Amino acid sequence: MQHPDPHSHYDSSQPKARRLRLKLRVDFNARRIDGEVVLEFGGMMSGPLDLDTKGLEIRSVQVPGHGPIRWELGPVDPILGQRLRLEVPEGTQEVAVAYGTAPDAMALQWLSPEQTEGKAAPFLFSQCQQIHARTMVPCQDTPLVRIAYTAEVNVPEGLTAVMSAGPTGQEALGNGRHVFRFLMPQPIPSYLLALAVGRLEARDLSPRARVWAEPETVAAAAWEFAGVEEMILKAEGLFGPYPWDRYDMLVLPPSFPYGGMENPRMTFLTPTLLAGDRSLVDVVAHELAHSWTGNLVTNASMEHFWLNEGFTVWAERRILRILHGDDAAALGWAMGQKALEDSLDQFKSEPQLTVLRMHLEGIDPDDAFSSIPYEKGARLVAALEREVGEERFLRFLRDYMDAFRFTSITTEQFCSFVGTKLPGALEAVNAKAYLDQPGMPDTAPEFRSVQLDTLTVLAESWPDGGRPSARQIAAWKPTELLVYLQKLPRRLTPADCAWLDEHFQLMGRGNYEILVEWLTLAANADYEPAFPRIREVLLRVGRMKYLRPLYGALGQHGRTRALAREIFAAASPGYHGLSRRVVQGVLDKNPA
Numbered sequence: 001m002q003h004p005d006p007h008s009h010y011d012s013s014q015p016k017a018r019r020l021r022l023k024l025r026v027d028f029n030a031r032r033i034d035g036e037v038v039l040e041f042g043g044m045m046s047g048p049l050d051l052d053t054k055g056l057e058i059r060s061v062q063v064p065g066h067g068p069i070r071w072e073l074g075p076v077d078p079i080l081g082q083r084l085r086l087e088v089p090e091g092t093q094e095v096a097v098a099y100g101t102a103p104d105a106m107a108l109q110w111l112s113p114e115q116t117e118g119k120a121a122p123f124l125f126s127q128c129q130q131i132h133a134r135t136m137v138p139c140q141d142t143p144l145v146r147i148a149y150t151a152e153v154n155v156p157e158g159l160t161a162v163m164s165a166g167p168t169g170q171e172a173l174g175n176g177r178h179v180f181r182f183l184m185p186q187p188i189p190s191y192l193l194a195l196a197v198g199r200l201e202a203r204d205l206s207p208r209a210r211v212w213a214e215p216e217t218v219a220a221a222a223w224e225f226a227g228v229e230e231m232i233l234k235a236e237g238l239f240g241p242y243p244w245d246r247y248d249m250l251v252l253p254p255s256f257p258y259g260g261m262e263n264p265r266m267t268f269l270t271p272t273l274l275a276g277d278r279s280l281v282d283v284v285a286h287e288l289a290h291s292w293t294g295n296l297v298t299n300a301s302m303e304h305f306w307l308n309e310g311f312t313v314w315a316e317r318r319i320l321r322i323l324h325g326d327d328a329a330a331l332g333w334a335m336g337q338k339a340l341e342d343s344l345d346q347f348k349s350e351p352q353l354t355v356l357r358m359h360l361e362g363i364d365p366d367d368a369f370s371s372i373p374y375e376k377g378a379r380l381v382a383a384l385e386r387e388v389g390e391e392r393f394l395r396f397l398r399d400y401m402d403a404f405r406f407t408s409i410t411t412e413q414f415c416s417f418v419g420t421k422l423p424g425a426l427e428a429v430n431a432k433a434y435l436d437q438p439g440m441p442d443t444a445p446e447f448r449s450v451q452l453d454t455l456t457v458l459a460e461s462w463p464d465g466g467r468p469s470a471r472q473i474a475a476w477k478p479t480e481l482l483v484y485l486q487k488l489p490r491r492l493t494p495a496d497c498a499w500l501d502e503h504f505q506l507m508g509r510g511n512y513e514i515l516v517e518w519l520t521l522a523a524n525a526d527y528e529p530a531f532p533r534i535r536e537v538l539l540r541v542g543r544m545k546y547l548r549p550l551y552g553a554l555g556q557h558g559r560t561r562a563l564a565r566e567i568f569a570a571a572s573p574g575y576h577g578l579s580r581r582v583v584q585g586v587l588d589k590n591p592a
């Protein structure tokens, strides 16, 4: 018995599934998917086969042509769920499992019509990363097993289903139900299985890119993301031809817990990116870059998550630099620096979670989630790039993509590849300090620009009366204002807040990065005029990136602590399970 992934019951002495055939019937009333999955092995197999499940009701297990076979669910593990062991007879090529999902399946969020923009129909979306695919489908839920898949999704008439796959047809069943069919021909890790069902419309952005959203949002989404084809072209310049055929995007209702999720062929996005001025499209650059770093070359387990995220953050900023210049990239790195410092602070009593090569046996990967694999990882990638020079590093990247395409690798495999292709580089940048030591190495690369320095000096002069001039206030782009706000002292007075709001009109901002940074400052300052807007944002948006700092800042004062609890009581039924857990964790740190 060998378990190479601490977050899966997958046994590497058993065969890997090669392909899944899914039949999913979506029942909004029961908040349940009734599913059947056929696991194909691409050859004969027999003996025990261990699958991951969590909260699933297993109804039957069959081998086609053979009939029902023996199966057994193991004890419940709070992180891993339950092992489903099948006893597979001699000569088996595929097994079929019929099952139902639990109403509280972590991968699935069921929204009532009121929780959508249109308020006309319910909505369902999945989020399988980190290890939640097993709450939607019994499978070998580890990136070490890559699967192609086909799917038939049965939904109520009038609703549309999309998946991390290409559509292959649809038909009305005439009984108030409609079937959508999909094919994902390339092998993907299970965490990239994805499904959404709702009232959806699409707009084409280029011959290979399209955006989906609720009808109420689709025009705004098409405008905001109109530049995506240009981004795809720039990303191809870095990594080589786009490997997934189409790049479509889906804008979800506001409870989506992440900024984006790189589901192949169908990136999922938060509607908080619809700033109305295209100022937040760096998240699209990020998800797009995952098409190579993450989806094509994948971390072997969540212990090597930095291989996905570090490379992707580096690539996101590289794309922004090509599109918008050095200053824009430097501001991106500065915002990342803030996120990195916040995460180092968040884990100051658990420094073992600030290394890149993590040891997560017995640890829920959602609890270990932070900006560290993203930002510390990106700094290691940038350090390597600086060490060997841009051109040589780009050639290395192409080789890396070629060598590991459609595979899932460990940090050790990465290091040994770098050792061969860029001998001495890991030692020169002291990679060990990033991979295995907590905190940030002193030698980490810095990213500076004149504009960034100006913003920093000005913000740091706030306590001495330094204020931006009218000309600066009028000229700053959204990212410049955001970096300025991030660099301000964390403890402002209510009078400081009033000044900022008056001069920057912060309360009415549609750019959520700016709005939430401002509201966090205001909550820190116990600034009462901001309370209604804080309430409004926390009731509407479930993106964890915003909930964590806002609820955290509300924990600083007696009356804001009470406010936080009151808002959470009202908002939590509308939050995704992941978001609810994060907020509960923050509130527990600041008892009433």
Ligand SMILES: [Zn+2]
Pocket: 286, 290, 308, 309, 312
């Ligand atoms: Zn990412």
